[in-house]
Amino acid sequence: MPSNDSLVGSSSRTFWFRDAIVYQIWPASFRDSNDDGMGDIQGIIQSLDYIKSLGVNTIWLSPMYDSPQIDMGYDISDYESVYPPYGTVADMDELIKQCHSRGIKLILDLVVNHTSDQHAWFKDSRSAKDSSKRDWYIWRPAKYDADGTRRPPNNWRSNFNQPAWTWDETTQEYYLHLFCPEQPDLNWTNDDCRNAIYKSAMEFWLKKGVNGFRVDTVNMYSKPMDFPDAPIVDEGAETQPAGMLYCNGPMMHTYLKEMGAILERYDAMTVGELPNTPKTADVVRYVSAAENELSEVFQFDLVDLGRDPVDLLKLVKFGLPDMKRIVNKWQRFTEGNDAWTTVFIENHDQSRSISRFASDKPEHITDSGKLLALMNMALTGTVYVYQGEEIGMTNVPSTWGAEEYLDVNSINYFAAVKKRTNGDKAALEQAVQNVNKTGRDNARTPVQWSSAPNGGFSKTPTTKPWMRTNDNYTTINVAAQQDDPESVLNFYRKAIGVRKQRNSLLGRGEFRLVEEEDEKMFKFIKIAEGGEKAFVVLNFTAEEQTYEVPEEVGNVEAVLDTRADGKKGTLKPYEGRLYVSVQ
Template sequence: MTVPQRPWWKDGVVYQIYPASFKDSNGDGIGDLNGIISELDYIRSIGVDVIWICPMYDSPQVDMGYDIRDYEDVYRPYGTVQDMERLIAETHARGMKIILDLVVNHTSDQHKWFLESRSSQDNPKRDWYIWRPARYVDGERKPPNNWVSNFTGSVWEWDQHTQEYYLHLFCPEQPDLNWENAETRRAIYKSAMEFWLKRGVDGFRVDTVNMYSKGEMLDAPVTDPGTEWQFAGYQYCNGPRMAEFLAEMNQILNKYNAMTVGECPNTPDMKRVQEYVSAREKQLNMVFQFDVVDVGQGPYKFQTTPKNYTLPQFKGAIARTQALIRAPSDGWTTVFLENHDQSRSITRFTSDAPQHRVAGGKMLALMMAALSGTLFIYQGQEIGMTNFPETWEMSEYKDVDSSNYYKMVAARTKHDPDALEAAHKSLQHLARDHARVPMSWSTAPYNGFSPPEATAQPWMRPLEDAAVCNAKQQQSDKASVLTFWKHMLQLRKQYNDLLVHGQYDDLDVENEHIFVFSKTWQGKTALCVCNFTDRVQSLEFLEALRNEEMELLVSSVDARVEHELAAYEGRIYLPAHVEASNIK
């Protein structure tokens, strides 16, 4: 019997690149496409199959490239369209695939479409964006509803010239496109998708994929009485025409055998997520659910005490995302702990203390490699980069999300020092900035991010710990986080059926110190056990779960003890004599 070949994106390992912070080839302090090309062999050596490039499009950079001025051009400090074509070719030449960020919920307010749309109320492109007249309450002009932006404040911006409001779920400089307009959709497909598919890209990570259909745009319930503007994510996500819009996009993608992974926030109903990723529904190949990275967050992301969660809560979040491929589902799932919007996983989920950071990085690598779905690694994660320290002042935080939050706290509390200290502490734990510092390549000037003769400082301050955490040193260090990642990705490919496609079951849900789960494939079972504490933990309880035929496949520490787990140690056990997968 011939086994059907699996789609390439199911078994792939994806490496996410944030262009501004990956590698600066020309010394201007900003990462660029030629810098990426220069490190493709390094990326391939990790065991990566696919690279994902964050927005490299022409942009005013209000939101680090997620405000796109021209889908068919490249942000000049990064390079040119010709440089992108070379990056695509060089990636393919190494046997890897390349996906881009598809940002089509909104554009920059400098995009030519929006410049036309706001030029007059009767412009042919007026309806390409979402315009509404004002409400008046006791004679005072008010926006059409009470929704709060993802970056604080109202989602509506008053346009003095045409005397209407336009919608922006993010910054005022990021007006939302009107997906209800079929002509707009056709223009999006041609300019943002086909322009790059024709040049050989293999798919897209689809930004804010469930926000295109906005529904009726009624007022959101009041959940924050201290402000006029209210959380509305459940109103503007997963609207009534989402299936139709995604099916339409899918027809374009199918022509190129292109993959999609959608960013899917504010979707607690897993049945809805299942529809998005169902093979039968033909909407998306997979999505990023935020259950895991949202663990421990308060009602507002930064109003959070660091490490304010329990291990059972973390396990529950992983179980929800793993359940997307549980039989009889025909869907697929993703595995990730970091991206450009998250702080570093070692800091968040283990410990970045000097004595624990390597152990924590290795354990998380082992856990991720043992989970089912397509695996995503973010640049620097493979060497164990951590958050920058609390001693860095607010001037080092460059992200609009961070600065807006700090300003909001200052305004609400009249610059109360205790409130500002708490805000700074929460940003040190959760801010997006931590993922955006320059990659630590070596102990050379600028951590090897820029050439030694660079004339400009890096756009963000490099970390101060390159002496103990850099890619060059770790490539020749057998005990490094990078070496362990390489080993785990080899094992993941070797035991592909069990580790990538196996059924996940949590075996000790309420254990607050140890995470133990099984992976099952056609009668074979693997066992993964991880100590999420900085103390030795007994393994005696595990004997009841292991039969005598289980053998240790891998441990994340070198000097292991049979019946106990070291601090932040992870292990995988396999049935004796289990055969490696027949990988196609």
């Protein structure tokens, strides 16, 4: 891996993000400081010392902008205001100041593929066809069948299981929305629109001192403006998945270079959400330091592992070798170039990793949480930890009914299954099971701070949170783990400390997969530029396993074990161990 000093770029770019350990906060569910049942910015400020105690040095704050909250803040009505239940712009100023005083950088979500339909820009755009902002969004006339039936401009399906076009009665045209109808897509081909985005959504906050952005749906801004139909892969459905058509359009790199020039002035980072981009060469082009577009991107192959390609909430069987191949691909795609990568296994859009990739049986939760922590902290790239991941939070119980799920994606999914199957009871029960395993609400339950009612999320036990707390808060919570040396929480602190201490090896070293087809253990070697080596071995089964340290690693010492009673050559269920070569 090239060092920061040798990277192409102006002297104003320090590439600090390559050594960042990022903690993601979902504001609604983090901490409620004023007893209204909703997390808020003051709750984050009150928790900064806890966050710093983990050893992380950067916070990514999910959308806190003013919003009607159709899609939990990803429908922004004003980029320069804060959603009132979360606080005010003054609260954000204080958060920025308090983070920086603790040596913590702060990045915000940048959501600029679309706005809310309540944003002043869209209200103006839909007011009349001759509006000065009409072309700031994507409007198209209807198509008509031979019998005169009105049809949308094409057959695209939105990311939320709905048609991607909505008819507007006022101006008698359709507008495009790749997400909810309340989230109309901005027209990036319009120069005035783009410049307004840069000024309102980016520079307003960069001038206040934020250190960068996680960029939502970063490769969707440039669409094929002739809007061709998507191929039919879902027989009998009126709409079709179209991601490979509307991602990575012809002007994407031009737009990102414009954004990169602004970010460079502030030495700010970006991490882009980059779906539908399977070829590593295409990803390198987005994150090459010389190109000055994005700092890094999230690849979703790992968290999408086992998802049905048509029914994305349905899981199909996968094995540990499948997981290893994905990790290997994205660990090694930066070799020989100036690109960078990310390491994550949870976020606000994914179910909990213990439930997905290890075991959430009560007897295995602690070991599973530590196992996944060790894996991630030993991988090369910028590491992301999602709130609650550090205490081993799990998916919600399988006994929860459909009414408990509040995410718009899950609600739309239930409605689509009901419509397609004419309300078939078995199909609806299966849909609830699918959402229970993969739904986004699994990650959005309130953070479990203590064993007090509702996990101590709000100050007062009788305050009902905006969303039901996971039933296991009485046993899985921060207070219970704070002073337990064998807890998931304290293992995260230890693992982050080891990673920072050995950053050239763990955070920047070259990755080599060992025994790809082994279905029980995940083993890999890390090699630092100076020749130092590490060997990581992870048992992904509920049975004891034996192993040998590869000869090529040489003499080693164990520097991190997920269990206090670990023994060389043997791994208990869901145990992991990190060895480092001894010179």
